[in-house]
Amino acid sequence: MSPVPLIPGEDHRPSLLLVTDLGYEARGRRYCDEDIFLASRLRENFDVALCHPRDAAALLDRFDLALVRNSGPVLHYQEAYEAFRARARELRVPVCNPLEGRGDMAGKQYLVELSRAGYPVIPTVDRAADLGLLPEAGEYVVKPKLGADSVGLRFVTGAEAGAALEGADEGTLLVQPRIGFRYEVSFYFVGHDFQYALYAPDPERRWVLEPYAAGAEDLAFAHRFIAWNSLGHGIQRVDACRTAEGGLLLVELEDLNPYLSLDRVGEEVREAFVARLKGSLAYLAG
Known part of the structure; x- marks a missing residue:
């Protein structure tokens, strides 16, 4: 049985270029497992092809939209990344995340700007x-x-x-x-919608994560940076640290290819995230 289209009355299955580097090795994380899982679920509603970031610009004209996922640090393929951005703008192919991100997508100058403006950042x-x-x-x-x-x-x-x-x-x-902190915590969003939070109870083991019950003050903190970034859609991760005094300070606003640690959340949370991402991509595909 064919998957039910995400858009009522629409039979066309949009084609999706999922940009990833399945061979990239990250400390404490298996990027490839996460993107293989996401590709399998997105394939239920899209025609999906995976490609390395160095190949993305050349392949982009064959797809309705692109999703940049665990493609590794851009500094390892800066020229190819700039070519991809230029090609996407030339073809007007929707990209998730959109290319106007003000966080890590544009480098870490935003930390200087936010610090000067009095935001709660390191x-x-x-x-x-x-x-x-x-x-x-x-x-x-x-x-x-x-x-x-x-x-x-x-x-x-x-x-x-x-x-x-x-x-x-x-x-x-x-x-x-270099500040002392109790733990690091990450808040994950699709669009402006909060999805889940994870934290590392042991500061020495950054990627040994557990579910975190975010309170109202935590979410207000995270939403402040999501609002500042002003992206209309996409996946963002707000990384923060809990100081010895009890407050939160921003460590990083990852808006390019944030690792999602989907293996660290329960099935219900994971399914809700996938459904929200599918909806966002379907909207982009028109």
Whole structure:
């Protein structure tokens, strides 16, 4: 029996290009398993093909829409990614997530901007002259704005942080105080709709996640960044840390290809997420 179309009265099955790198190895996560699962479920309502991000631009004209999933850090294929973005705009093929994201999709400059604007984020600067704006800390974190998966991240003293900023090309590095926290927690959204939350009770084991019962204050915190990003659709993950004082601070707003940890949620939550994603993609396909 053929799957029931998502759009009543519509028999056309949209074609979906799922951009992923099944061979990418991430610490503590199996990206490939998640995307194989998602492809199997999306195939119930779409004609799905998987491709590596290096092939996406060349294949895009054959599909109704594209879904960027666990494709690995863009810095490993920056030229191919820019070609894909240009081709999508040229062809006007809908992309999920849309290419106007203001979070990690555009680099980590947003952490500097949000910090300056007084948002609850880990204090962040990108100029040696602004180091005095950071709270004093025993160590500081230096990382590239275009980094991902901790590529290029290192812990340094205050003096070393200043030297790193002065020695780098302007605007390429970020510096943050290394703060103590109780745990990290992630909030997952499709569009502006909250789906579920997971947290890592042990700060030393970031990807050993458990379901987290998000309260009203937690959701208000996460929704604030979803609203700021202003994407009309797509999958976003708001990563935060719970400080020793009890508050939440933003660590990252992942709006390009957030890993979903679907193996860490119950079947009912997973099914609800898949249904919401299918609906979002069907709407994009028209």
